[in-house]
Amino acid sequence: MDNTIQTVWIIDNDEIYKYAFRKFVKMKGLCSDIVDFGNGKDAIDFLTDQTSGDKLPDVIFLDIDMPVMDGWEFVKAFEHIKPRLPKRIPIFMVTSSIDYADIVKVQNHSAITDYIIKPVNAQQFSFIFSVGLSKQSA
Known part of the structure; x- marks a missing residue:
């Protein structure tokens, strides 16, 4: 399987x-x-659009606290459409929240790969783009 990351969504x-x-x-x-969305609803709408099949991300970096549809609402909607997607898309929850309840919630979601607290440093990015993603395709 090709581990090359072509498209990232924020x-x-x-x-x-x-x-x-x-x-x-x-x-x-x-x-x-790099494609960015200001809220989860815009991203879910794009994912469910039948014409976007060739433009799916290789990885998603998702915030928790956003207007319209927050990160948790996005994950819930994503879990419903995930079986129809032609590939596995790892989701990294990247947030400024240090709330223990959020951390535990991530651990109970199979759709979320990891929880990363902002600000993200260069070493964390390097890990995500190499080791973190290569484990997802194994």
Whole structure:
């Protein structure tokens, strides 16, 4: 199986975080395409659109606290459409929340790969794009 990451989705309403994420990923050459959404609903709508099959992400970086549809609502909706997707898409919950309840909730969701607390540093990104994702395809 090809472990190359072509497309990454950022689902987050924090424009500064998305800007820094794009800058870092492009600087390191970690992927060729970054798509961002300001809330979970826009991302779910895109995933359920039949014409978007060839534009699915290789990985999703998801925030918890967003307007319209938050990260938990996104995960719930994602779990319903996941069986219809042609590939497995790892989700990394990337958030500023240090709430223990959120951490435990992530551990009980098979759709979520890992919980990462912002700000994300270069070593965490390197791990996610190499070791973290290669384990997902095994």
